[in-house]
Amino acid sequence: MALREGSFGEVKVPLAWTAAVALVIAAIVAFTLLLNDRRETFKTEAYGATRQAVDNVAAPVGGVLSAPVRWTGSGVGFVTSYFNAANENRRLKHEMDEMRQWQAVAVALKDRNERLEALLGLRTEPPIPMASARVVIDSRGPFANARLADNGSNAGIAIGNPVMSDRGLVGRVVGVSPNISRVLLLTDVASRTPVMIDRTNARAILTGDGGPNPKLDYLRGRDPVKKGDRVLTSGDGGVFPRGLPVGTAVKGLDGRWRVVLDSDQGGIDFVRILMFRDFSQLANQQALAASTIPPVTTEDIRAPTTPLVTVPAAKSPAATAAKPPVAARPAQTPTPQPAPAAPPKPAPAPAAAPVIPQ
Amino acid sequence: MSNSARPLDPWRWIGIPALACLAASLVFATPIRVFGLQLPEPVFALVPAFAWAVIRPSMLAPFALLAIGVFLDALWGSPLGLWSLSLLIAYAAVLFTRSWMSGQSPPVMWAWYVTVAALAMFAGYLFTMMDSKGVPSPTAIAWQLAWTAILYPFAHRLIGRYEDADVRFK
Numbered sequence: 001m002a003l004r005e006g007s008f009g010e011v012k013v014p015l016a017w018t019a020a021v022a023l024v025i026a027a028i029v030a031f032t033l034l035l036n037d038r039r040e041t042f043k044t045e046a047y048g049a050t051r052q053a054v055d056n057v058a059a060p061v062g063g064v065l066s067a068p069v070r071w072t073g074s075g076v077g078f079v080t081s082y083f084n085a086a087n088e089n090r091r092l093k094h095e096m097d098e099m100r101q102w103q104a105v106a107v108a109l110k111d112r113n114e115r116l117e118a119l120l121g122l123r124t125e126p127p128i129p130m131a132s133a134r135v136v137i138d139s140r141g142p143f144a145n146a147r148l149a150d151n152g153s154n155a156g157i158a159i160g161n162p163v164m165s166d167r168g169l170v171g172r173v174v175g176v177s178p179n180i181s182r183v184l185l186l187t188d189v190a191s192r193t194p195v196m197i198d199r200t201n202a203r204a205i206l207t208g209d210g211g212p213n214p215k216l217d218y219l220r221g222r223d224p225v226k227k228g229d230r231v232l233t234s235g236d237g238g239v240f241p242r243g244l245p246v247g248t249a250v251k252g253l254d255g256r257w258r259v260v261l262d263s264d265q266g267g268i269d270f271v272r273i274l275m276f277r278d279f280s281q282l283a284n285q286q287a288l289a290a291s292t293i294p295p296v297t298t299e300d301i302r303a304p305t306t307p308l309v310t311v312p313a314a315k316s317p318a319a320t321a322a323k324p325p326v327a328a329r330p331a332q333t334p335t336p337q338p339a340p341a342a343p344p345k346p347a348p349a350p351a352a353a354p355v356i357p358q
Numbered sequence: 359m360s361n362s363a364r365p366l367d368p369w370r371w372i373g374i375p376a377l378a379c380l381a382a383s384l385v386f387a388t389p390i391r392v393f394g395l396q397l398p399e400p401v402f403a404l405v406p407a408f409a410w411a412v413i414r415p416s417m418l419a420p421f422a423l424l425a426i427g428v429f430l431d432a433l434w435g436s437p438l439g440l441w442s443l444s445l446l447i448a449y450a451a452v453l454f455t456r457s458w459m460s461g462q463s464p465p466v467m468w469a470w471y472v473t474v475a476a477l478a479m480f481a482g483y484l485f486t487m488m489d490s491k492g493v494p495s496p497t498a499i500a501w502q503l504a505w506t507a508i509l510y511p512f513a514h515r516l517i518g519r520y521e522d523a524d525v526r527f528k
Contacts, residue, residue, distance in 0.1 A: 015414075015415050015416075015417075016415045016453075018415075018417050019415035019416055019417055019419070019420070019453065020415075020453075021417075022416075022417040022418075022419075022420045022421065023420040023446060023449065023450055023453070025420070026420035026421050026423065026424040026442075026446055027420075027443065027446045027447075027450075029424060029442075030424055030427060030439045030442035030443040030446060031439065031443060032439070033428070033438045033439030033442065034437055034438065034439030034440060034442075034443060034485060034489065035439075036438075036439075037437040037438040037439060037440075037489065050428065050432055050438065051432045051435075051438075053432075054429065054432035054433055055432070058384060058387070058433055061384055062384070062387065062388045062389075065384070065385055065388045065390075066388040066389055066390050069388075069390045069391075069392075073391075135389045136388070136389070137387050137388065137389070137433070138387060138388065138389035138396070139387055139399065139433065139434035139435055139436075140396060140399045141399045141401075141434055141436070141498070141502055142479075142482075142483075142486075142494045142495055142498035142499040142501075142502055143434075143436045143440060143482050143483075143486045143494055144431075144434040144435040144436035145435075146434065146435030147389070174435075175435075182435060184435070188435075189486055189490045189492040189493075189494050190489075190490040190492060207492065208492070209492065209493060209494055209495040209498070210494040210495045210498040210499070211495035211497055211498045269389065
């Protein structure tokens with residue numbers, strides 16, 4: 001009322017101008033939001049409270065909305081399987097015969113693999129615990145391909161965990177709430193996955209573009225891939241374990257190599273979330289950083305009576321440069337040697353134990 | 359005072375369509391497969407973005423579009439602000455051209471709607487390129503644009519219902 005009685009009470013601003021001002025303010029807010037978005041970092045702190053709140057609201061709604069269709073599908077499936085029981089039985093028997101042959105091969109290979117691992121002293125990756133979840137929200141647009149799964153940090157799921165369907169790799173977890181996880185699909189434009197071609201062992205980066213078939217970028221080697229090659233995760237970078245099935249290579253209409261995803265062959269209703277941690281995450285980083293360098297033990301050829309000389313680790317570089325190094329031996333094997341009758345020869349370096357990188 | 363002389367209630371022409379958009383987006387984001395095919399993902403929010411600007415300039419509409427965009431980004435997992443900005447660009451384009459286009463025949467309005475939707479998609483394409491350092495598939499964009507284009511009848515209905523509802527803007 002006071003404003004109307006004053007001089008400003010007579011001021012009339014056209015609605016178009018006020019609408020334009022509101023538009024500019026809203027655009028500035030939106031632009032600021034876009035600039036501050038750190039979705040591409042895929043870090044826990046970048047997954048803000050807004051996204052968590054929407055996930056927690058949308059996931060139960062999506063579950064309820066999709067339930068009738070799921071129940072209908074189950075009912076139709078039940079009736080169909082009842083009428084197709086005879087055909088299904090014949091097909092399953094045929095598959096069982098094939099599987100029995102493969103089972104024998106698999107048992108032999110497993111046994112051989114275990115023996116070779118034991119011979120090499122190979123440190124194999126520990127078994128990966130898994131959590132299952134049901135997909136409740138699914139976005140399929142060109143700018144974002146993600147899914148919400150109804151299991152979260154309460155089950156031990158963390159950001160970065162790989163996600164698989166019953167057929168192949170689906171993506172990885174990029175956001176997590178106590179009961180909800182957001183899965184970034186391999187087809188998302190921000191998705192980059194290190195993969196390898198099974199036949200040639202050639203490495204590539206699987207790059208999503210919002211379409212159904214992600215591209216194979218940074219392919220190395222001569223003719224590294226041909227149509228129909230199997231594509232697996234390479235394990236490079238430690239985000240995914242090595243050897244997860246991804247899909248099959250095809251030549252795209254644009255002339256680029258693309259991948260038909262295994263996970264697209266069936267509906268992704270349920271997913272398995274692998275609580276995978278690579279070696280760098282499993283190792284005790286503090287213990288590694290705190291370890292002291294063991295002293296270097298060398299053999300001095302000019303001192304025949306004392307073939308082993310221990311050089312302190314903290315010796316200055318100038319001092320070590322003055323004395324030429326000789327064949328190195330492990331520090332923990334200073335076994336006493338009998339006095340040689342002839343002038344001693346430098347002992348050959350023992351063969352190093354093979355170390356297989358994990 | 360007759361109904362037409364009464365100021366238009368913002369809840370009726372902004373609030374309810376906004377909520378309907380959010381609900382439709384949520385329904386179409388469910389992982390339902392019909393005969394093995396996934397549901398399409400049209401941008402329902404482009405319907406009010408177009409219709410609100412045609413009906414009349416408003417101070418509330420840009421902020422409603424901002425809120426809808428933030429919800430869509432959080433629901434679909436796109437960068438926060440991407441759809442807000444794209445919707446506001448579409449709204450601004452309609453707002454600045456409404457004096458030439460208002461009152462045109464439905465096919466012309468439909469073509470205008472598709473042009474504005476394409477503009478919003480192109481803005482999203484550019485923002486995604488800048489944000490994710492990747493190039494979205496033009497085919498996927500064209501597919502989403504096609505599904506969004508067939509939503510024009512809803513915009514036509516919204517415009518027809520509220521364009522003449524407030525006598526001050528006749």
